[in-house]
Amino acid sequence: MTTKVITGNEAAATAAKLARVQVIAAYPITPQSPVVETLSAWVESGELPAEFVTVESEHSALTVCITASTVGARVFTATSANGLAYMNEQVWWAAGARLPIVMCIANRAMAAPWNVLNDQQDSMSERDAGWIQLYCRDNQEILDTTIQAYRIAERLNVPVMVCYDGFLLSHTVMPVDVPSAEEIDAFLPPRTAPLQLVDANDPRNIGPVTLADPRADADGVVRPGYMEFRALHHGALLEALDVIPEVDAEYGAAVGRSWGGLTWEYQLADADVALVAAGSLTTQLTLAVEALRAEGVKVGVLGIRAYRPFPAAELRARLAGKQLAVVFDKALSYGYEGPIAGDLKAALFTAENSPVVFGCVCGIGGRDVSPENLADAARRAIADLDSGLRDRTPDWINLRPEGGAR
Amino acid sequence: MTRITELPTTEYVLPGNRACAGCGIGIALRVVTKALDGKMVMTVPASCLTVLGGMYPTSSVNVPWINVAFPSTAAAAAGAAAGLRAMGKADDMTVLAMAGDGGTGDIGIQALSGAAERNDDFIYLCYDNEAYMNTGTQRSGLTPAGARTTTTWAGKRENPKDLPRIMEAHNIPYVASTSAAYPTDVFDKVAKAREIHGLRYIHMNTPCPSGWSFDPKDTVRLGKLAVECGIVVLYEVEDGVFRLTGRSAALAKAGKALTPVAEYIATQGRFKAMTADAVAEVQAWVDKRWAGYVARERAGE
Numbered sequence: 001m002t003t004k005v006i007t008g009n010e011a012a013a014t015a016a017k018l019a020r021v022q023v024i025a026a027y028p029i030t031p032q033s034p035v036v037e038t039l040s041a042w043v044e045s046g047e048l049p050a051e052f053v054t055v056e057s058e059h060s061a062l063t064v065c066i067t068a069s070t071v072g073a074r075v076f077t078a079t080s081a082n083g084l085a086y087m088n089e090q091v092w093w094a095a096g097a098r099l100p101i102v103m104c105i106a107n108r109a110m111a112a113p114w115n116v117l118n119d120q121q122d123s124m125s126e127r128d129a130g131w132i133q134l135y136c137r138d139n140q141e142i143l144d145t146t147i148q149a150y151r152i153a154e155r156l157n158v159p160v161m162v163c164y165d166g167f168l169l170s171h172t173v174m175p176v177d178v179p180s181a182e183e184i185d186a187f188l189p190p191r192t193a194p195l196q197l198v199d200a201n202d203p204r205n206i207g208p209v210t211l212a213d214p215r216a217d218a219d220g221v222v223r224p225g226y227m228e229f230r231a232l233h234h235g236a237l238l239e240a241l242d243v244i245p246e247v248d249a250e251y252g253a254a255v256g257r258s259w260g261g262l263t264w265e266y267q268l269a270d271a272d273v274a275l276v277a278a279g280s281l282t283t284q285l286t287l288a289v290e291a292l293r294a295e296g297v298k299v300g301v302l303g304i305r306a307y308r309p310f311p312a313a314e315l316r317a318r319l320a321g322k323q324l325a326v327v328f329d330k331a332l333s334y335g336y337e338g339p340i341a342g343d344l345k346a347a348l349f350t351a352e353n354s355p356v357v358f359g360c361v362c363g364i365g366g367r368d369v370s371p372e373n374l375a376d377a378a379r380r381a382i383a384d385l386d387s388g389l390r391d392r393t394p395d396w397i398n399l400r401p402e403g404g405a406r
Numbered sequence: 407m408t409r410i411t412e413l414p415t416t417e418y419v420l421p422g423n424r425a426c427a428g429c430g431i432g433i434a435l436r437v438v439t440k441a442l443d444g445k446m447v448m449t450v451p452a453s454c455l456t457v458l459g460g461m462y463p464t465s466s467v468n469v470p471w472i473n474v475a476f477p478s479t480a481a482a483a484a485g486a487a488a489g490l491r492a493m494g495k496a497d498d499m500t501v502l503a504m505a506g507d508g509g510t511g512d513i514g515i516q517a518l519s520g521a522a523e524r525n526d527d528f529i530y531l532c533y534d535n536e537a538y539m540n541t542g543t544q545r546s547g548l549t550p551a552g553a554r555t556t557t558t559w560a561g562k563r564e565n566p567k568d569l570p571r572i573m574e575a576h577n578i579p580y581v582a583s584t585s586a587a588y589p590t591d592v593f594d595k596v597a598k599a600r601e602i603h604g605l606r607y608i609h610m611n612t613p614c615p616s617g618w619s620f621d622p623k624d625t626v627r628l629g630k631l632a633v634e635c636g637i638v639v640l641y642e643v644e645d646g647v648f649r650l651t652g653r654s655a656a657l658a659k660a661g662k663a664l665t666p667v668a669e670y671i672a673t674q675g676r677f678k679a680m681t682a683d684a685v686a687e688v689q690a691w692v693d694k695r696w697a698g699y700v701a702r703e704r705a706g707e
């Protein structure tokens with residue numbers, strides 16, 4: 001293990017190298033581009049013995065990963081915002097084909113209008129595509145999670161998105177402990193034979209038209225229909241609720257660091273109010289907690305690492321007995337509310353002893369949000385609760401009224 | 407030139423598939439798989455070819471076959487080739503991308519152009535049935551002028567784009583034009599392409615009784631007639647050197663006037679509403695193209 005001062009993008013690229021990826025295909029887009037640039041330099045210099053396909057688009061980037069993974073290779077790609085949206089058809093394909101692809105997302109705001117700065121609208125909008133989604137709070141977690149992602153993906157045959165905030169992490173340097181190749185080789189052996197076999201001596205028709213109902217094969221064995229495949233896929237994501245923490249613990253045993261599995265907390269045990277978020281925002285929330293605790297307000301942070309599968313049971317357990325959960329979303333389901341807020345409300349709906357949930361929307365398109373702003377939003381939420389409110393529309397943090405006219 | 411009696415006898419396309427009776431794709435796929443000895447992996451997008459391949463959990467074809475998204479055939483082949491190389495299995499099988507005219511010339515042209523510019527190592531075979539057949543005969547960029555489709559009810563106004571020439575402009579090692587009506591021409595071109603590395607592009611005319619409105623028994627006859635008229639031209643371009651092949655080479659050598667396109671047009675329901683003027687325009691267009699091919703043949707470029 002050596003400590004390096006590197007960006008989040010370099011942490012992602014380093015993880016791909018340590019995972020000994022065999023095929024890389026990615027297309028440049030801010031703020032992800034340094035990942036592709038770094039990996040292509042390593043492949044060119046021979047430092048990373050992999051195939052690097054310089055595709056002409058993100059649709060093709062994920063396509064290359066899909067078929068390379070189908071023939072058995074360990075693959076890697078990365079993108080952001082419009083790149084992810086451009087891949088959308090293949091995002092679904094990768095999941096439906098049950099391929100253990102790992103893709104890093106340097107989270108960025110969606111156009112229009114153009115904006116290259118951070119929010120999480122891009123990956124949150126892929127929530128339902130059947131991928132596992134993990135969110136990182138700092139550069140160390142990006143490196144560790146990306147390596148863990150391969151083990152999770154290959155155990156379940158489900159692709160994993162490792163999401164980290166654009167610029168805030170992608171372009172910010174931090175000290176990162178880089179495990180040795182030996183440590184990672186022991187934790188992550190080469191990929192075993194793929195689920196989908198490509199062999200001229202055992203020819204298969206992979207991913208053909210599949211009817212709604214089960215159907216007998218040539219030997220009379222009844223095989224799943226489309227709906228059964230989807231149920232199996234859902235089952236794999238539910239299984240991930242166990243596999244993600246298991247792999248995190250195994251990584252802890254191998255490398256000496258783990259991240260809490262599905263969720264984690266900070267000063268939450270005795271808190272009345274939980275501040276809930278995913279990504280780098282949670283680091284800022286720990287600072288807001290310090291400020292509020294100094295005022296005697298009992299608050300803590302509840303960090304979401306796995307957004308899909310949604311860790312509903314764990315969230316219910318961690319929030320039991322709290323008075324208020326304030327959710328900070330860097331994305332919005334337009335016409336409703338932030339995705340995490342909406343999902344958390346649903347998870348708590350039938351739970352006893354559960355808190356009121358208030359949503360906040362912040363950091364959209366890179367709008368600055370400071371720990372003080374977050375503490376203020378928490379104070380407003382507590383005041384709303386004290387005034388008897390049990391539900392409210394999202395609080396837009398740092399929305400500037402003077403900018404209201406077009 | 408391989409004779410029909412000399413084709414390998416092993417069959418990879420199983421008897422019985424879901425394509426329409428008389429479909430040109432089935433005739434061609436049989437010889438394509440033979441030319442590769444079944445040592446291949448195909449990438450196949452949404453198209454009639456998907457339907458021909460069969461429905462889960464049965465298959466009509468005895469070669470590895472990966473179904474892929476409609477625009478992604480070429481990138482999917484590039485990924486399969488890269489994956490096989492990374493796994494040390496690149497020599498075990500040829501990667502064959504096979505897609506329709508829509509999947510190739512319209513929605514898939516970006517991925518194909520990218521792969522051609524990179525000279526990725528696979529064969530791309532476009533079977534051209536001149537419209538989006540799988541979705542009900544809508545026009546494509548390769549539908550000929552005058553053809554009625556379900557999005558050109560009065561007949562398409564534009565001539566088709568010349569996809570092989572677009573591929574030639576990428577300076578890839580091998581470009582060929584063939585027809586499912588000449589299985590041995592298809593076989594020879596695929597067999598030759600198999601021995602070449604880099605991106606090899608083969609364009610194959612594939613008559614479609616359902617979409618063109620003709621009797622399924624006439625598939626081969628119409629495919630041949632298209633060559634007699636100079637509408638479809640059999641040729642190959644190897645490392646930039648142009649050569650007419652098979653029947654097209656014989657027609658050029660004979661130097662006589664080709665069969666009028668009106669004869670071909672009269673055979674198909676899709677051209678029923680064409681006026682004499684429209685037919686004359688197609689004739690002029692075909693004459694000009696044919697003169698160009700003959701000139702290239704003479705110049706040997």
Ligand SMILES: Cc1ncc(C[n+]2csc(CCOP(=O)(O)OP(=O)(O)O)c2C)c(N)n1
Nearest residue numbers: 452453454476506507508509537538539540
């Ligand atoms: C992204 C996307 N758009 C549209 C379709 C619908 N679609 C499926 S096949 C097809 C037409 C295929 O035409 P072509 O490539 O010429 O093959 P053919 O059906 O004629 O064999 C279309 C439009 C799709 N599957 N995916």
Ligand code: SF4
Nearest residue numbers: 425426429454539614
């Ligand atoms: S519509 Fe045409 S191309 Fe498609 S299967 Fe039928 S005959 Fe073949």
Ligand SMILES: [Mg+2]
Nearest residue numbers: 506507537539
């Ligand atoms: Mg077609």
